[in-house]
Amino acid sequence: MINNRSLLIVAGLAAVAWVGSNTLYIVDETERAIKLQFGEIVEADIQPGLHFKVPITNTVRTFDARVLTLELDTSRYLTLEKKAVIVDSYVKWKIVDSARYYQATSGQEQVAQRLIIPRVDEALRNQFGRLELQEIIAERRDELMEEPTQQLNEVLREELGVAILDIRIKRIDLPDEVTQAVYERMRTERNREARQYRAQGQEEAAKLRANAERRRQVLLAEAQSKSETLRGQGDAEAASIYAQAYQQDAEFFRFYRSLDAYRASFDGKSDLLVLEPDSDFFRYLNGASPQPQQSSNADGS
Numbered sequence: 001m002i003n004n005r006s007l008l009i010v011a012g013l014a015a016v017a018w019v020g021s022n023t024l025y026i027v028d029e030t031e032r033a034i035k036l037q038f039g040e041i042v043e044a045d046i047q048p049g050l051h052f053k054v055p056i057t058n059t060v061r062t063f064d065a066r067v068l069t070l071e072l073d074t075s076r077y078l079t080l081e082k083k084a085v086i087v088d089s090y091v092k093w094k095i096v097d098s099a100r101y102y103q104a105t106s107g108q109e110q111v112a113q114r115l116i117i118p119r120v121d122e123a124l125r126n127q128f129g130r131l132e133l134q135e136i137i138a139e140r141r142d143e144l145m146e147e148p149t150q151q152l153n154e155v156l157r158e159e160l161g162v163a164i165l166d167i168r169i170k171r172i173d174l175p176d177e178v179t180q181a182v183y184e185r186m187r188t189e190r191n192r193e194a195r196q197y198r199a200q201g202q203e204e205a206a207k208l209r210a211n212a213e214r215r216r217q218v219l220l221a222e223a224q225s226k227s228e229t230l231r232g233q234g235d236a237e238a239a240s241i242y243a244q245a246y247q248q249d250a251e252f253f254r255f256y257r258s259l260d261a262y263r264a265s266f267d268g269k270s271d272l273l274v275l276e277p278d279s280d281f282f283r284y285l286n287g288a289s290p291q292p293q294q295s296s297n298a299d300g301s
Helices: 002-023 097-106 109-129 133-138 146-160 177-247 250-265 282-287
Strands: 024-027 033-039 040-046 049-052 058-064 067-069 075-078 084-095 161-172
Touching: 002 250, 024 033, 033 097, 058 097, 067 109, 075 109, 084 109, 097 109, 097 146, 109 146, 109 161, 146 161, 177 250
Parallel strands: none
Antiparallel strands: 024 049, 033 040, 033 058, 067 084, 075 084, 084 161
């Protein structure tokens, strides 16, 4: 009797545990869930927390609500001028409509990836096909992917219930047959820019040289004018000094000037002068006194 009662208690507890485990369920913070009734969605986008369901009748499917990364295979795309580029990229995506996502993919992430990949590939092919190679190389990769990311996000929200958050280009390479042509074009462009900068530099240098030459000429003219002014002032001052000296002792001044003349005239051994013996040039050489002696008979004595 006691054994039967114990068995009933154990069976009752097991039944309660089974009902509880099949009635209560938990949705994690990183998940979103849907509730199905015989395969039909009766509740969508169930938020994290503790929830109830009807055992056997209801089933619950959970999906990862975090941002997911999808690595794409390296692909070859043609630019506007029909030149090939090798692109390595990946996609950031997230489930935003759990009901639509379940209907489109049966809740399988691999199915979602197989549906996303060709759409991204097509968007990248169209984007690169609208641009020239120089634009692809020059533009920033984030800006390059803004338009296809926005377009795919709008389409796949409607079709799959997923948001395309970002398409990132990890690497863009050129095929061997294109690389040399691109390098040559880049070299030509850089040479053109170098010539332009060099011409601008030469023009600026010519302006600076012309300005420096003009300033040099102005400074020389000002210096020449100032030197002439100073020379004139010096000559005037010298003449004034000579005049003052002459006024103080005219005879001595004439004597001093005659000595200068003698010194300048007989400076070299081969100097030769042809003059009259009684020339005024020899007045200070003929006698100690330049004045003629008064005759003893002049006063009648």
